Amino acid sequence: MTNLSNLDLARANMIKQQIRTSNVTDDEVISVLSAVRREEFVPLADKALAFAELRIPLVEPAEEALRNGHCMLEPLIEARILQELRLKPTDKVLEVGAGSGYMAALLAQRAQRVITLELHPQLVELARANLQRAGVTNVEVRKADGCKGLPGEAPFDVIVLSGSVAEVPAALLSQLKIGGRLSAIVGFDPVMRGTLITRTGESTYTTAQPWDTVAPRLQNFPEPARFQF
Template structure:
């Protein structure tokens, strides 16, 4: 399914050149060295998952708003994560062709498209109706048939499709949600960005029997996913 990264054939195509620059100047220097992941980023057209008003920002090292006012969209977490974060999560999860994947926060559907190229099946939950519809349309236009976008709250709604081999939170939380860990099957992996601004870490949890092994290999920041628990704030 993946295609080799070919720069010489696309050198006169400004979009292809911008995509190449994103991969070589943003993503590869961020320790994303898996050739399959890098090739996939060249195949899945990120710009087609970006709203028309922001398409010129598709390959920039930044979060891209998806709904309405840009400042409000970023504050509400209605945005695409920076490309290097999506790529590093994808690499570090080591998604396999037999994996069933759950994503919390579909956004525009781009991460679901990347996951679908590597996994057997992807279920992506999106709490905002407009974004759920946007993600479905983008995936349909991209010819992705093994990703299902559902309007649902990943923090509060029951998720009947488990267990999963991989769970991805496409946004940040204050702590790893225990209810999602329970949906991991043996050997399953969960990825989330955990912490509170200005200190957050990419957090990976692997299930081995009833044990959950956690690693936090890199720092980053990401907008909040709504309705997940926040730490108590005491007033003196």
């Protein structure tokens, strides 16, 4: 059986070999990744797999979970998102796609409040249980369709889409404060880009796409035609 010291070593190796070598060097991000025990959010017997650079299915059957996006993203993707967002202690955050609750736990380490939305009932309960067991008290898990955001709670300092979309809906962008940031993975397989959109005014935004990746789709988001003739 893997003991705690083995898991601590595996976490340290993940940060050293996967995260730091891929230009994630922000000390605050490294601190958060060290503090939150990723293995506690992984529903696997072999907890060491929590630190591998792979997607982890969260429900059965595993193949269907991976296909439908019911999985944890790779650690490097999560680390890159955290680094780009540059969270502040006063930030109010909306996450779409709670999954196991791990990303919400990371966000909660740096933000004041996190609301995370999840459609799959089993994952709603999993995320709530994981967060409670980890002692995270500033995250609220809601069963809801996140494609339209949460207008009743807007505006947000930060919105995180924990999965990929073909495009970011305007309804979500409108729920950002001026100066707020939205992180998403945008595009079509095999070319998607980590995207950071910052609201600079009432109707103005800037967009940066600093890294490439691939992630499963979030459910119910618009899927426009890939090609136009």
